[in-house]
Amino acid sequence: MPDTRLARVGAVVVFYHPDAGCIERANRLARWCRCVVVDNTPTCEESERIGAQLDDAVVYLPNHANVGIATALNQGIERLIADGYELAMLFDQDSESTLELIGGLAGVMQACIARRERVALVGPAYEDARLRGLAPFVRFGYFKLERVMSAGDVPLDVDFLISSGSCVNLACWRDIGPMDDALFIDFVDTEWCIRAKSRGFRVLGVPWISMTHELGEEPARAFGRNYPMHSAVRHYYLFRNAVALLKRGYVACTWKSTELVKLPVRLVIYACFVPNGRTHVKMALRGLWHGVTGRLGPLA
Template sequence: MSERPIGVVAVVATFNPDDGLLDNVRQIISQVDSVVIVDDASTNGAKVLSECEELGAQIIRFAVNGGIARSLNAGIRAARAQRAKYVLTLDQDTEIPDRYVETLVSAILSLRRSGVNVGLVTAGRMNGYDRRPRRTHDGVIVGIDVMQSGCLYEMDTVNEVGEFREDFVIDCVDTEYCLRLRRHGAAVVWVPNLELRHTVGATSPVYFFGRRFVIFGKSPQSSNHADFRRYYMMRNRLLLYAEFGRSDWEWLRHSVPNHVKDTLLAIVFEAGRASRLRAIGQGIADAIRNRTGPMASRSLPERRV
């Protein structure tokens, strides 16, 4: 029977958690030394958080909602205070399988022995599918920008590269971190045959004049993000194009077509086009002004981490 890795602290970002968090924490806490839950000013879920605390999780509560990056950074600082060697970042709705942490730690150790400068490792499959984009380089399956939930980092790497960018608030926080890792020459690695489950947003098929829209034999899905999400997605991605576009062509070639497609689907096919266009326009304007932080026209709204 394998031993549980030593020195791993899991950081779980929460906002209005439901009972599913309790099940996830039970699975996480059996695989790590410590679980730190950072709650971003929830208005619901106090009972669930208290039950997680009874299981042994440390709870950090914010009075004002400040975004996913601030939550992750607070958890990382708590992990650093516990002298953690590794940090696992998770959203409240991510489920990890048995021996998930053990597999990730083993992957880092193996990569290090092979001379790979590894930035992070994470599951190569999610919800039954291989995660993309991916390519094999010197026998290692590498990605570009990955969802932070389910990622394992060495604390030494975090100390060198820095924490998550809090002025981005919500969207592209994980993308920016991956780009920074790549700039440092550190690989973003998919671990094959390892899978996690993560609740995705309320996607829906696209319809045109009452008929399902199909292009090149595929039916695109609309993400149905709220207007404030569209603001952050547009603003933050444009800022990343300005900062990393010239130095990371592989990411740029992947990101731009996907972002354009997703934005066009939102403004052409989703309901509430006028308000969505205003949010996107404000995001463009603020990117041009290099303005970051919370959306200026309103207080920071509720989010799903």
């Protein structure tokens, strides 16, 4: 049974070809709060197998297609809103949630709501041992990110939080609007945070709460540091969506300036420091072109 202390807190987990560990994590999550699993696994047969392994307490929404992370999150959040929930915890299928994480973030958000603060999202610090341990929070600066150390006992105003492990205030969902379906994947959480802040809402990092989370695949070593890496297809979406956001008026000029610096650096890394780099560069340039021409949605 869900923990009574979290009676108005729900969770959304997005599946895509989940393994046994992903299913086990979702079942454990359902013991603490309402858990909605939105499954983007394409095949009906695999969806049936997954559904049979999930606990009866899990709300299972199979799409039988990969509709993208934005659409899947929107589906899960809309289900929680329809069922009367006030807060939504968002998780990737491989994210390790704990009762302390959920209860802690929900407590911070509930305190903000009680003080009538316009807070859209709170999230933990995250740790990826393959990169540099506990990652700092981020504020946008001109031509580079301002990194804010994950320390202290006061929530920090930040410009961006990754979606996994974050807690959404559903009372402001209609004011901000849903995740952008057209982006499909990559920069979905960034765009939503930017839009929330452009409409007068705050995004808060909670430095005393942390979560283990791995960004992408095995990092690439370049210029004396580790860089998060993804598949060539993901790099298509990364470049395409970055360009799409550069064209939007509500997106902060600070973020735009930083991306204009980072995009050519990424191309150099793909070309020189990544196995099969030619494919990564080709897909990135294809994404760049589609972003310029306004072609969004899933890659056909």
